[in-house]
Amino acid sequence: MPIEPSRTALSRRSFAVAGAGAVLLPATVLAGTARAADAAQTEVTVSPIDLDGPAVTTVTVTVRNTAPKRLRDVRVSFSGPVGWVVEPEERAVRGGIDPNSHATVTFELLVPAPSSGFQLLNFTATALYEGGDGLTRATVTRTERRGEPLPTLxxxxxxxxxxxxxxxxxxxxxxxxxxxxxxxxxxxxxxxxxxxxxxxxxxxxxxxxxxxxxxxxxxxxxxxxxxxxxxxxxxxxxxxxxxxxxxxxxxxxxxxxxxxxxxxxxxxxxxxxxxxxxxxxxxxxxxxxxxxxxxxxxxxxxxxxxxxxxxxxxxxxxxxxxxxxxxxxxxxx
Amino acid sequence: MAALGTAGTARAAETTGTAGTPGRPAGQTSMVKQAFDVYPTVRVGVIGIGNRGSGMANGWAAVPGCVVRAVCDVRAPRAKAKADQLAADGKPRPLEFGGSPDAYKEMLKRDDIDLVYIATPWEFHYEQGKAALLAGKHVLVELPIATELDQLWDLVNTSERTRRHLLLSENVSYGRNELAMLRMAHDGAFGDITNGHGGYLHDLRELLFSNTYYTDSWRRLWHTRSTASFYPMHGLAPIAAAMDINRGDRMVTLRATATEPKGLADYRARFVPEGHPSWQETYVNGDLVTCLIDTADGRIIRAEHDVSSPRPYSRINTIAGSRGIFEDYAGPSPTGGRIYIEPDHGGHSWRDFKSYRDEYDHWLWKKIGDDAANNGGHGGMDYVLQWRTVQCMRAGLVPDMDVYDAAAWCSPVPLSVMSLENKGRPVPVPDFTRGSWVNIRLGLDTRESDMPPVA
Structure with a gap:
């Protein structure tokens, strides 16, 4: 039996957000911001992550445009450690980001219960875009530590x-x-x-x-x-x-x-x-x-x-x- | 996880609705994340006092804050014997219902029953489960909750309409290995999950031909009238949990294969005397029925069912991903499991699962494992299921499993019929959540909490 396409197609992995979903704010100083390169004028920031699992937690990714040109066709992806569940994995920012403004998008993350020992957890956000500084891509990785290290080798x-x-x-x-x-x-x-x-x-x-x-x-x-x-x-x-x-x-x-x-x-x-x-x-x-x-x-x-x-x-x-x-x-x- | 630009992948092409998914009727809303009201004491009514129902009644009576309020069986002496036994054990004597197929309807009229537990033959589950919902009770139904697609949808709609939970009594979801496997999957121990395998491989031939074990031989008779994967849920449910089915992924298509039906007839020829009623029967269901299920995230699940071949018991219970694999029922380990994950392991040799099960042991087993061993069948899984169900009701929690899980896990029964009728072609799996499967949420992997104290 053939599978027919949905009449209400909406991909989980590529959500477009606008209005309340994409918060467009004036530029502010963003702590912990990383730039993709020295010439980059697109900054991506990942909010602090509550690692007290098991829980579903919200992660906010901020994309800031300090270039004189507007960012267009902005898509933001977010991923956690391998195997961790993120929903969605990509969001699109409709309308772009004006110079000296930024947009925030959110992702839901399933945080597992802490396992024994020490964990080094990487959370990576990437923005793909047109315009702005012309680099088309900016990435930041936020590293979180969880648990205690072993005392000796x-x-x-x-x-x-x-x-x-x-x-x-x-x-x-x-x-x-x-x-x-x-x-x-x-x-x-x-x-x-x-x-x-x-x-x-x-x-x-x-x-x-x-x-x-x-x-x-x-x-x-x-x-x-x-x-x-x-x-x-x-x-x-x-x-x-x-x-x-x-x-x-x-x-x-x-x-x-x-x-x-x-x-x-x-x-x-x-x-x-x-x-x-x-x-x-x-x-x-x-x-x-x-x-x-x-x-x-x-x-x-x-x-x-x-x-x-x-x-x-x-x-x-x-x-x-x-x-x-x-x-x-x-x-x- | 997929990289950027996933549009065009199989996962991205999947949608929140599928063709044939009926819209939600007016006046009902989703049961996703629907918490129980708080029940200071959970009063259980049991329908079906056969092998399963009788044992589980004892389990309900053992859970703190739970009482067996009523017992019901079409054979009234069974209900009385169970009531006698519970009273002799020092428990409150349950009310007795029985003597006719409609006796359970009288039980459902009572207003002092909060949870109905159904352990009757499969063919009665749908009717009795729906009636219990309509009577305002929460319901826990043995496998399967129904055997037809329209019945599954009806139970989903009835649950949404009545605001009462209907849950599959899937004890294996609370198995110790299964829960540790789930926690490992969530922790990324297997990397990105790509495939999983489960099943119900249980040589039931002796029991199927018993004159007493399955009342009126109800289970054997299913093999005379239907070609289907009758009972894949024990293997499927834990794999679905590890893949977060209905919680970020979902089953999309199913295709089934079946071997020839040889096992039961061969057993009968060798071990069943002439004149036994079974000699009037023709067995049509394949010995090994295999369902291959594709998920929206591009994963593959293999769910097997075989109860008519000589073989040791197995639920397969295997999960694999980009960084390793776990296989249950695979070796001499005390857990029965073996594992191979990077970077912990190398050299192409399996390792014992024991240390990982200890590390990822679910809080339920740490907390009540000893009680489970003393009070429940199937290695304690039954009691953990019952304890947790009662805890959720007494504390007003969201249940670990819901009606959508029940419907999805049972859907291979009718879907395998459809696929086999079409020479194994894929058939769509309904989205019983009507789109909410895309949202991640907790399921069986929960935070530890206490059972409310008993007054």
Whole structure:
């Protein structure tokens, strides 16, 4: 049976608002405004968001035109974290926005109940338009934090990467039941609690017993960290071929910076892949049936992301890439 | 989420109304977000004291602030036995109604019943549900609320007209795994949801051929007269919730397939003695009836029904999106579930669902899980459904599910008939909300609140 088009077609995703729906106001100073570029004269602002879910909350997006020309064909979209429900996803501002005026549009957002741990939530609003400054697009992302970070990297340990050769069964560094040999790591200086200097940072190898959780498979965990320096150094190794991701560092002044880093696969990629530095090369590995693969090298690497000079680190959000396994991290001066 | 400029996508082309959607008659308004009046005590009248109704009557009697005021069954001794048992358990003795098919009408005349719970054979649900609404009662109806499209519309209209809720007694919507899955979906754990699968896969052959379990063999007889997905709601409802069906998305089209009807006849040939009444029957409904449902947001739902084949029980209960997947009934985990989501997991290997169910455990299970285990069937889902329904009525809350959900979830019954008659071609799914599906609103994922104290 064919589906006939509606006689009252009205797309949920493209609502046009005017009158009471699009509030046209004189230009005012808008706190938290971001511009798309230095020359931009179109500013988009996202209102504070009530994150006390589960609840449906209203988000207001303001588009301000400071250009001498009128904005035309203005469409505003809004999105939250992936999977969050927004209604509608786009609104059109009928009539445009005059110079030195702004329009506000609203979106409904289904805020889920807070999950455990720390969340970094991005809310992005984008205006597409004609006229004005001629750039045709302005975007702003509002980042909200929810929950508390973990106190230490050790609190984020979720993987057993090192086992004793006499008891290899607990290990599962690579998802296949294999792990580093504690004996072979000790041979190259990586005993529990050992000091490691890498890329200018002083790090401490996990002071854990073999066969226990000793590294964090990176999954966006937020970890408290205090100090200042030029870069944040990670000590770890990779699983798979694409153990690359972006870490985000928050500072005590509320700002943040990001940096990408990666580790080569612990065995079968070039040891300099992703820009990493090999720190230790371990002979063989522990398999579920005991030590094996002697003669094959399994490596530990260091890599870093830059820090903003003069700022004090508050917390670090690890990349959302589970192939990145981190044993230690520290700030380099 | 779609990017800018979605005009022209399937989702954007979907509309708030569909062809064939009747306009809302004058004098009635939507039941969306309609809160209950406050009922200090919820007085329940139960129609149908068979296997289901009898067990659920005990559950109602166990919920704080709820009493079973009346019990009704066409077989009067059943009503009396239930009243006797509740009285012996120290509960207020319910009034008894029975002895004729119209006995429930006498019960509905009483003004000391607030909620009518219906657990009769399917063919009576529509008539009894409508009558209860017209009598000014709220109604909770076992699955399905009706089996014809015009009946579903009539119940929607009657609910809107009488300002009384008619809800599907979908206990599975309150399943522990299902609610955790819902909360994960809302939290974005699966990314953008793209597909979900559910079903009712339950080998009922022994019960269907029992001379006593289904009164007058009513359930087996459905297999002799109709080709349809009789009972997909247990699997469909949780998936619909996770996709916010009627709360931002909606089901648009349905197409159905059916295998040959082999299971019941084969079972009868092997296990049912000659001379049994069933030997006069011919089974026409396919063993596995599958409905593929498209949503306005471009998602796909697969809803299966099979009660006539040998197999372990499953409701499938699977949801998947751009960042991962959850599958229920899939492994040795204590929860029965397995999961794989990025960035938590890699290596192409499933993980146990347990830690996620603990993290996303719904407040209802944290709050009354122990009570549910002690008082309710089906792993406690029944009691959670009953407790929450009573709480909503006593506190004057908006119910977690409404008549539009009930109608949508039951619509695959008649729609599968239509599609199968047309060689599996898609048929439109009515928009029972008449356009309000575009508005997001809370459903089963709610804030914690207390049961009002019992005076």
């Amino acid at each position: 050790a609190a984020a340990y979720n993987n057993v990467g090192i086992t004793d050769e006499s008891n290899t069964a607990p290990g599962d560094f690579d998802g296949g039941g294999n792990s580093f040999s504690a004996q072979k790591l000790a041979d190259v200086g990586l005993s529990p609690g050992a000091s490691v200097t890498a890329l200018g940072a002083d790090l401490t190898w996990p002071d854990t017993s073999p066969g226990t959780k000793d590294n964090a498979s990176s999954g966006g965990q937020a970890i408290s960290l205090s100090g200042s320096g030029s870069k944040l150094v990670f000590l770890g190794s990779g699983v798979g071929n694409n153990a690359v991701g972006t870490a985000r560092v928050f500072y005590t002044d509320g700002t943040s910076s990001t940096g990408s880093f990666g580790f080569p696969n612990w065995s079968f990629q070039n040891v300099t892949d992703h820009g990493a530095t090999q720190i230790a090369a371990s002979n063989g590995r522990n398999r579920q049936d005991g030590y094996g693969n002697a003669g094959v090298t399994y490596s530990v690497f260091a890599h870093s992301v830059p820090l903003d000079a003069g700022k004090t680190v508050d917390l670090v959000v690890l990349p959302g890439q589970g192939g990145i396994h981190i044993f230690a991290m520290a700030i380099a001066g």
